[in-house]
Amino acid sequence: MxxxxxxxxxxxxxxxxxxxxxxxxxxxxxxxxxxxxxxxxxxxxxxxxxxxxxxxxxxxxxxxxxxxxxxxxxxxxxxxxxxxxxxxxxxxxxxxxxxxxWVPNLPHDDVPVGKDESANEVIREWGEKPVREFEVLPHWEIGEKLGIIDFKAAARLSGSMFYVLKGLGARLERAMYNYMLDMHTADGYIECATPVLVNSDTMFGTGQLPKLDDDMYKMDEDDLYLIPTAEVPVTNLHKGEILDHSDLPLHMVAYTPCFRREAGAAGKDTRGMTRVHQFGKVELVHICRPEEATDEFDKLLAQAEKVLQGLKIPYRVMALATGDLSFASAKTYDLELYSAGVDRYVEVSSVSTFDDFQARRMNTRFRDEERKVRFVHTLNGSGQALARLYAAILENYQNADGTVTIPEVLRPYMGGTDKIG
RNA sequence: GGAGAGGUGGCUGAGUGGUCGAAAGCGCUGGUCUCGAAAACCAGUGAACCUCCGGGUUCCCAGGGUUCGAAUCCCUGCCUCUCCGCCA
Incomplete structure (x- = not known):
């Protein structure tokens, strides 16, 4: 607001x-x-x-x-x-x-102007695309071959754009979010476990409502929505409160399932795990004083990148153009992973700053040293989205013999297993 | 789901339909005292909105209602607690 x-x-x-x-x-x-x-x-x-x-x-x-x-x-x-x-x-x-x-947030002055993602700018690239002597299979093929992903079963259970993981495949996903949660909490983030069903007031607070009503799953009888991201419950944790300046900045992390109807996305990325109705995500949320927000944005971005660097997957940092910014965002950097199987970059993380836009909607404020009450600033970033990152691991860590090597940082979470297949 | 009790300022907790934005205590902030701290004492201490910047209006869970006037009475909803039922 x-x-x-x-x-x-x-x-x-x-x-x-x-x-x-x-x-x-x-x-x-x-x-x-x-x-x-x-x-x-x-x-x-x-x-x-x-x-x-x-x-x-x-x-x-x-x-x-x-x-x-x-x-x-x-x-x-x-x-x-x-x-x-x-x-x-x-x-x-x-x-x-x-x-x-219904009025969106205003973009920062340094956001590139342009009407859609074609105007997004590459800020920097990290890592080198691996050179492969063999044809890298897309993740849905290698996953089914290894028996760790079952799209057919998912379709029977729920329909298209869902996935089922099995055996080491399920273990791998668990390893991923444990790795991330352990990293973030070690860096001082407060781990939160929240409801994934929230009321409309909460959805309004972070700016999903009224605009994105059609993109979410909702339970009409109870005024409850399935969250599209943990940003919603975690940012709203202090809805209606006046925090003390000594509480800030707040760094929080949560792993939750995320639910998206993907209405209007028919035909796009229909294969595999790139676009699904339900996926896990580890989300980072910062709540800070206005004067800290620029600095906090850099910290948040660095924290999100740290996950990918640990996994040693090449990625690039993109500055979203004004027309590609979400409703509530004042500035967003996306992290895009190189996905070898489809030979293109896939968005796995979005780091945004909202100024006091969400704070006004939630009425989250703080009392500063002069005892003045002011709105906080909020930021959030994925760290990271599981499904897409999962796909990228299967593609980037694929071997010529059809096996997939487990990234080193995940092995302790896999009982020492270093390879699937 | 059924029966009962209750929701007042950061917290605890008073409050008769008419100077109640709200007693008191705690906490917090400033000051006195002290080498410093504690204690003690003094003072201050909610928020939003409107403003001709003098001031004014609103808020005692939320939304309605009764009344010239509501924290106080009535209705509805939400939440909390206790008991019963059901249940992972």
Whole structure:
């Protein structure tokens, strides 16, 4: 949520930012609603002041045993006027909040401008693409050959875009998230285990609602949604709270399943584990003071990269263009893994900073040294998404004889196994 | 799921329908004292919104209602606790 006061005082800045994000929000309409709202507030507060004063007089008269009938009669009319204005005010505020809740965050000045991912910029590359003497099979082929991935069974259980892992295959996934959780907690992250079903208010807090309603699985009877990412429950952990400055920055990590309907993605990446309705992910969340946010972004990015460096899989860091930024994001860097089997880069991690956009929606604040209450800044990044990384391991660690070598850092979590097949 | 009790400031906990934004204690902040600290004492200590920057309005779980006036009365929802049932 953008700050209404900021919009009011800097309408041109806001419009320019939204234009860079290719957003068509009607800021003039919002400004008009805000002006109307404040006008009604001025009127109704004047009446309430009058009511409070007269009520005090009525109380005084009654205590003194005098008649207050005249004042009471006059106040009856004032009470009606207040009720009417309050009703009008509520309507205006609902309308304004609704419009405001659809306005995306503004991009930072250093975000490359462009309408889609073709304008994304490579920031740097890490590692070298392995040179292979043999034809590397895509992960769905090698996985089925090794008997560790079963897409047919998954389809029977749930439909397309699900996967089943078995034997060392299942063990490998467990090894991956244990490796990640151990790394992050060793680096000071607080491990969190949260619900994966959350209410609509929580979904609103991080900005999934109202816009992404169709992309999520929801339980209408209970006002609950399956989370698309642990960002949602973990960031919202301090929803509605005023933290102390000494609590910040907060670094949290959680492993959860993530659920995505992938509506509108029909036909894209339909094979394999690249695009699935359910996948595991280790998510990193930072909550910090505004002045720390730039620094925290760098730390978060480095932490996400550390996972990939440990696995020794080549990747590149991409700066997302303004048009490719998510609704709530002010700036996002994606980590893209080189996937040898399909010979292209696949996004496995997204590191974003949200300024106070989510904090406003969640109403998460902190008290600084001067005891002033301010909104926190929030950031998050995958560290990492399991399914895609899993696919990349099967492809990058594939051997000519059809076996897959286990990355060294995962072997302790595999009971010492160094190879599948 | 059934029966009962309850939700008040960072915490504990008062509160008769009318100066209650709310007693008291704790905590916290500043000060006095001290070589320093503790103790003691003094003072301060919620948030949001509107503003002609004087001030004003709102908030005692949430949303409705009664009333000239609601933390206080009524209804609904949510949550917590106790007991029963069911259950991994």
């Amino acid at each position: 953008l700050d209404m006061r900021f919009i009011r005082e800097n309408p041109e800045t806001v419009k320019a930012g939204l234009a860079r994000k290719y957003d068509k929000s009607d800021i003039d309409r919002i400004l008009k609603l805000d002006e109307d709202r404040r006008e009604i507030i001025r009127q109704v507060e004047q009446l309430k002041k009058q009511r409070n004063e007269t009520s005090a007089e009525i109380a005084k008269k009654k205590k003194a045993g005098e008649s207050a009938d005249e004042a009471i009669a006059a106040m009856r009319k004032v009470g009606e006027d207040i009720a009417e204005l309050d009703g009008k005010l509520r309507e205006l505020e609902n309308d304004l909040q609704d419009k405001l809740s």
